[in-house]
Amino acid sequence: MPSERIPRETIAARLAETGYVADRELATALWMMDYLKRPLLIEGEAGVGKTEVAKALALVHGAELIRMQCYEGLDANSALYEWNYQRQLIAIKAREGSGESPESIEARIFSEDYLLERPLLKAIRRQAPPVLLIDEVDRADEEFEAFLLELLSDFQITIPEFGTVSALSIPRVVLTSNGTRELSDALRRRCLYHYLDFPDVDREAAILRARQPGIDASFALSVARMVAGLRKEELRKTPGIAETLDWAATLAGLGVSDLSAEPEIVHATLLALLKTHEDRTRVTPEVTAQLAGRAA
Amino acid sequence: MSASQDRLGLGMRRRLAGFSRTLRDAGFSVGRSETGDAARVIASPLADRPERLRPALKALFASNRSEYERFDELFDAFWRGRGVKRAAAVTAFGAANRPRRFEAGPPGASAKGLTERAEAEAPGAPAAEGHGRERGASAQESLARKDFARLAAGPEREEALALAERLARAMRARVTRRERARRQGRRVDLRATLRRSVARGGQPIDLKFRRRKRKPLRIVALLDASGSMELYVPVFTRFLHALSQAFSQAEAYLFHTRLAHVSSALAERHPQRALDRLSLMAQGVGGGTRIGDCLADFNRSHAKRVLHGRACVMIFSDGYDTGAPERLAAEMHALRRRCRRIVWLNPLTGRAGFAPVARGMQAALPFVDLFAPAHDLKSLAELERYLARL
Numbered sequence: 001m002p003s004e005r006i007p008r009e010t011i012a013a014r015l016a017e018t019g020y021v022a023d024r025e026l027a028t029a030l031w032m033m034d035y036l037k038r039p040l041l042i043e044g045e046a047g048v049g050k051t052e053v054a055k056a057l058a059l060v061h062g063a064e065l066i067r068m069q070c071y072e073g074l075d076a077n078s079a080l081y082e083w084n085y086q087r088q089l090i091a092i093k094a095r096e097g098s099g100e101s102p103e104s105i106e107a108r109i110f111s112e113d114y115l116l117e118r119p120l121l122k123a124i125r126r127q128a129p130p131v132l133l134i135d136e137v138d139r140a141d142e143e144f145e146a147f148l149l150e151l152l153s154d155f156q157i158t159i160p161e162f163g164t165v166s167a168l169s170i171p172r173v174v175l176t177s178n179g180t181r182e183l184s185d186a187l188r189r190r191c192l193y194h195y196l197d198f199p200d201v202d203r204e205a206a207i208l209r210a211r212q213p214g215i216d217a218s219f220a221l222s223v224a225r226m227v228a229g230l231r232k233e234e235l236r237k238t239p240g241i242a243e244t245l246d247w248a249a250t251l252a253g254l255g256v257s258d259l260s261a262e263p264e265i266v267h268a269t270l271l272a273l274l275k276t277h278e279d280r281t282r283v284t285p286e287v288t289a290q291l292a293g294r295a296a
Numbered sequence: 297m298s299a300s301q302d303r304l305g306l307g308m309r310r311r312l313a314g315f316s317r318t319l320r321d322a323g324f325s326v327g328r329s330e331t332g333d334a335a336r337v338i339a340s341p342l343a344d345r346p347e348r349l350r351p352a353l354k355a356l357f358a359s360n361r362s363e364y365e366r367f368d369e370l371f372d373a374f375w376r377g378r379g380v381k382r383a384a385a386v387t388a389f390g391a392a393n394r395p396r397r398f399e400a401g402p403p404g405a406s407a408k409g410l411t412e413r414a415e416a417e418a419p420g421a422p423a424a425e426g427h428g429r430e431r432g433a434s435a436q437e438s439l440a441r442k443d444f445a446r447l448a449a450g451p452e453r454e455e456a457l458a459l460a461e462r463l464a465r466a467m468r469a470r471v472t473r474r475e476r477a478r479r480q481g482r483r484v485d486l487r488a489t490l491r492r493s494v495a496r497g498g499q500p501i502d503l504k505f506r507r508r509k510r511k512p513l514r515i516v517a518l519l520d521a522s523g524s525m526e527l528y529v530p531v532f533t534r535f536l537h538a539l540s541q542a543f544s545q546a547e548a549y550l551f552h553t554r555l556a557h558v559s560s561a562l563a564e565r566h567p568q569r570a571l572d573r574l575s576l577m578a579q580g581v582g583g584g585t586r587i588g589d590c591l592a593d594f595n596r597s598h599a600k601r602v603l604h605g606r607a608c609v610m611i612f613s614d615g616y617d618t619g620a621p622e623r624l625a626a627e628m629h630a631l632r633r634r635c636r637r638i639v640w641l642n643p644l645t646g647r648a649g650f651a652p653v654a655r656g657m658q659a660a661l662p663f664v665d666l667f668a669p670a671h672d673l674k675s676l677a678e679l680e681r682y683l684a685r686l
Contacts, residue, residue, distance in 0.1 A: 007341070008342060008348065024348075024351055025351035025354065025355070028342070028348055028351040028352045028355065029351065029352075029355040031342065031352075032337065032342075032352055032355055032356065035336070035337070035340060035342075036333050036336065036337070036356075038333075040355070041359075043360075043361060083491065083494075085487065085490040085491050085494060086490070088494055089490065089493070089494065089498050092494070092497065092498050093498060109494075179601055181601075185325065185359070188359035188360065189325065189327065189329075189330075189359060191359075192355040192356055193355055193358045193359050193360070193363075193364060194355055194364075195358075195361050195364040195365070234596070
């Protein structure tokens with residue numbers, strides 16, 4: 001498929017335009033997806049922005065984003081296609097006395113009008129290549145993974161009553177995994193791999209500036225430092241980037257511009273970052289003050 | 297693909313092949329398709345800027361986090377290093393980071409392996425205790441009741457080990473069968489029934505039922521390999537080996553003063569090889585115990601990945617802990633919330649006049665669902681009945 005290939009620099013620049021601050025490695029990985037026509041597997045802790053990558057990628061290419069959330073017990077029917085049985089039944093009943101031949105009724109009810117597209121089928125039936133996000137693939141069962149592997153190599157789907165549907169365009173596939181289950185080697189080998197870590201302080205500050213225009217640069221930096229400090233504490237749930245954004249917005253809304261100046265407010269608003277009781281009790285006002293002092 | 301490879305000079309192709317070999321030595325799984333794609337990338341406009349090649353090849357060759365993190369160093373050493381010295385260093389680095397592959401060589405002299413321990417005669421109470429050697433029909437029965445600590449080396453011990461193994465395998469079969477028999481919660485699946493009725497002209501004649509799909513029971517075993525457990529460790533490792541062969545989702549850990557994840561060693565089919573690898577992984581076995589610290593490590597680094605609502609944690613330990621009991625209690629509490637059941641198997645329980653007075657044991661008991669003896673094969677067999685009910 002001769003889809004126009006975007007140079008790597010442009011990908012990085014357009015990612016930045018969409019508000020996604022990517023590091024060099026990620027921009028390269030996204031370029032290689034296009035060049036080699038391989039899916040990209042992204043692993044990383046919860047909250048590092050794995051799903052955001054796919055959204056940003058869709059924006060970069062001006063493509064539609066088709067998302068499939070995996071869960072335990074996900075089967076081919078809910079991932080691929082389903083017939084609209086209710087409509088089929090009505091169609092059969094409605095034509096019962098009309099003298100239409102059974103063959104023509106059959107042909108009618110197994111036509112495209114009665115087919116419900118699910119994400120995977122949808123993704124390969126688009127004229128322009130969409131971005132297909134297969135989210136949290138580790139939550140799906142192993143059998144589903146095997147099935148996915150087949151789809152990712154052939155890009156065609158066989159529907160017994162209907163025939164084989166070949167891809168009109170090859171979607172850009174992004175898979176994400178949280179590591180709740182070890183993925184098969186076969187799947188890993190089919191994909192490019194990127195490990196997404198929590199951003200360093202500078203990059204997180206850049207994300208804050210990109211997502212919250214108008215935020216003071218030095219304040220963004222101290223917020224990023226404070227969150228980085230918190231991530232080093234032994235927490236049950238490490239705060240993600242979305243939480244950092246929430247927190248920064250909260251502080252901005254309360255008119256805080258210096259973390260060390262108003263320790264009570266800072267401590268009270270930490271509920272945007274710390275989401276378990278244990279973490280809340282672990283981070284005492286003293287710890288907060290200490291971290292804020294170091295960050296400011 | 298070959299066209300793009302042709303565009304590369306012969307020298308470059310050789311270098312690339314060499315790099316693939318280096319990666320393979322470092323435990324990466326590099327196939328032909330990766331090498332071919334790498335050639336395409338090197339021939340692409342991206343390669344005009346050499347500093348971009350590293351992230352590009354990294355995305356291509358790495359397939360998990362550990363490979364991802366090691367790649368930069370390997371790349372720099374191979375492509376940027378000068379002279380033979382660096383290349384040699386890379387290979388050495390690779391070998392050191394290759395725990396997954398079985399090394400045929402003997403384990404280091406310093407690491408007195410579990411294997412040797414298993415071979416070695418059990419000290420303490422050997423055959424001198426003077427129990428007659430029963431033969432004939434009742435031999436197995438008596439073996440099943442004999443305390444592991446009293447098993448002498450030799451055929452009797454081998455037989456016990458083999459029995460432990462068979463037991464673990466049988467457990468799998470029975471646990472699965474019972475699970476299937478219980479799956480009778482019948483609810484009509486309307487969607488599927490409607491679908492079937494299309495074939496009958498819209499009459500829902502064939503009812504389709506919905507079954508609950510259950511996660512298989514996952515066994516997570518934590519084996520205390522401290523000095524006080526010495527006599528029992530060989531039998532338990534053998535039992536665990538068979539268990540992890542039988543239950544596809546089993547995970548195993550060894551602990552003494554620190555925790556070691558040993559599932560990959562136990563995945564080795566041959567028991568002897570599995571034990572060899574295990575002894576390489578678990579250095580320092582036979583010292584003191586810090587159950588609390590090890591559990592903390594488990595809770596922090598492994599629990600999230602390994603435990604779910606259908607997980608049964610089995611702790612094989614005598615409960616002699618040199619750490620603070622409060623810490624053990626806190627960690628047991630945390631563990632309790634993450635899994636379905638905690639089974640604590642204590643080999644000392646079978647002894648006459650035993651009471652769980654060890655401080656660690658006292659601290660842990662409130663959080664344990666089943667506190668059972670594990671001093672002979674019969675007591676291990678009892679486990680099956682319990683697991684089947686989960």
